[in-house]
Amino acid sequence: MISDALVARLCDRVAASTSDTFSTVNVFTGGTLAKVPRSSPEDVAEAVEAARKAQQVWAGVAVADRIPVFERFHALLLKHTEEILDILQAETGKSRKDGFLEVSAPLVTVGHYARKAPKLLAPQRRQGMLPGLVKTRELRVPKGVVGTITPWNYPFALAFMDIIPALIAGNGVVLKPDTQTALCTLFGVDLLYQAGLPQGLLQVVIGDGPVVGTALVDTADYIGFTGSTRTGREIAARAGQRLVGYSLELGGKNPLLVLADANVHQAAVGAVQTCFSNSGQLCMSPERLFVHTAVYDDFVQRFLNEVKRMNLAAAYDYSADMGSLTSQRQLETVIKHVEDARAKGATVLTGGKARPELGPFFYEPTVLTDVTPEMLCYDNETFGPVVSIYRVADDTEAVERANATSYGLNASVFSKSIAHGEHVAAQLKAGTVHINDGHVVGLGSADAPMGGMKDSGVGRRNGAEGLLKYTESQNISVQRVPLTTPPRWLPFGWYVKSMQGLLRLIRRSNIR
Structure with a gap:
């Protein structure tokens, strides 16, 4: 399926x-899938410098002239979807x-971003200090070299959702994918170069996080990271020392x-789809279900029925509802x-055991009740196919318990009334809240930002911020006539009074 020649080309x-x-x-x-190269800290330094050299040319290319590369990349992704899926699985x-x-x-x-980037990155006229006398523009300047560190759970999506806007914004990129999932990412990198990306602009380094990842954090001009909160804190501290x-x-x-007013069948089906997506190895997957007492029994029964119908399989077709965990380490955590x-x-209402006959890392979708604070899964991220269900008396209790966590990445609300759902959603301390969906529609709404509150992160992906974060804003202001220094013949006291009068007039006329 994955030939040695393909592996060699990607590596x-x-x-x-x-x-x-x-x-x-x-x-x-x-079994062994492939052997991939190990980069050193010296390789990281060289990769950053190579990307920096290519970036200096790329930054001079008009945004409209960068876009065709990514439109061709789009076509190549569609053409090679089946090959990417084989590697990804x-x-x-x-x-x-x-x-x-x-x-x-x-x-x-x-x-x-092919549609939005030209306008978002275009120079913007801003109001000058004194209308008509000062011309001010805001420019968007690339950061330089962006270091992107991506995880193993969604290696393809999370890499290119970050790489694409960084490159469109005029940066070079050095990517460190997770070692286990490097091939699918490298396949995408290869397609970008086939699409006409300038050579050297996108570099790939592979190695252990504490070695290669640290070297990248210590040399890049901006860092994008998706992963654990513990590692995120370490990256923030190192980047803070460098003021990047x-x-x-x-x-x-x-x-x-x-x-209480939810469509219970829709909620049960939607909960199964989102809770066990990618075997629960999704940072946006719900692990805690808070169900109003009025529909609790009905929901639990329907939810369990849906879970028990799931097909677990190691299948390279669309017959499986859920696949495997990705590693022995993740299996042990679950x-x-x-x-x-x-x-x-x-x-344990259903599940609760490994399925080695299906594959070495399979684990059944598992539903728990009677989970209490002293249990590991109560407030620690399991990152697997395990959910706990809690009965709540009303919306207030549901919101309070939902917010009683140090995390704040994603939340979901099921209600027949959109107004009711939105009212509850606005009270949840999460960067993205889905109504009558688990995680897909918000993630797919690329015009809106998504990211975490509290311990779930800093910054946003998607939306204007997902592009502009890869730039520096630059203020260029032109003084058309001398304003800040009075002529020699004018006493400074008279200058002060005249300026105060002018500012008072501007304020009264609502110009500023």
Whole structure:
């Protein structure tokens, strides 16, 4: 399926000067998938400098002339979707359904910024200090070299949703993908170069986070990171020492609220789709379900029926509803959380065990009740196919319990009344809130920003901010006639009075 020739071609894109390699795993079988090059800190430094050299030329290209590269990339993504899906499934173990949604995300990103970027990045006329006498414009200048560090759970989507706006904004990029999922990312990088991206503008380094990731954080002009809150804090501290900007999408312990007026069937189906997407290895997936007592019993029964109907399989077609966890480490975390909850009195309504006959890292979709604060899964991110359900008396209790977490990435509200759903959504401390959906429609609404509050991150992806964060704003102001220094013949006291009078007149006329 994934030929040695393809692996060799993709690995040639890695900035690595030694013969050291990593072995990646075929998640469905546990066997070796590929050997990928290992970069060194010196390779990172060279990659940054190479990207910087190419970026200086790229920054001089008009935005409208950058866009065709990404339109061709869009066409190549559509043409090679099946190949990307094969690699993505082998590296992550996700179902092909989840893989298709992932590959679709960069298509939306390209389409959005191809339309919006020329206007967003164009010089903007601003009101000068004194109308008519001062001309002021705001320019958007590229940061330089953006260091992008992406995770293993959505390696293709999260890499290119960040890379595309960074490049369109005129930057060079050095990308550090997760080692286990490097091939699918490298395939996309190869397609970008096929689409006409200038050579050297996008560099790839691969290696352990504390070594290669740290080297990148210490040399790039801006850092984009998606991953754990713990690592995000470390990156923020290092970037702060250098006074460079950063954007961090971090962990979540996301709530899903089923209100008294919800369509219970729709809520049950929607909850299953979002809770167990990518086997729960999605930072936006709900792990805590708060259900109004009026519909609690009905919802739980319907939800369990939907869960039990799910098809788990290591399938390279669209027959599987859920695939595998991605690693032994993730499997161990899920087992630890479930067994800890079970030992401390939680009730397992369905699931609760590994499925090694399907593949080495499979675990059943699991639903818990009677989860209490002393259990690991109560407020720690499990990042697996495990959810807990809680009965609530009213909206107020649901909101209070949903907000009782250090995280604030995503939330979901199910209600037949859009007005009711929006009223509750506005009270939730989360960067994105979905109504009658789990996570897809907000993520796909590329014109609106998404990101985390509290410990779930800093900065936003998508929307205007998702592009402009890769730029510096520059104020260029022109004094048409001398204003700040009076002529020698005018006493400064008279100058002060005349300026005060002018400012008073401007304020009264509502010009400023």
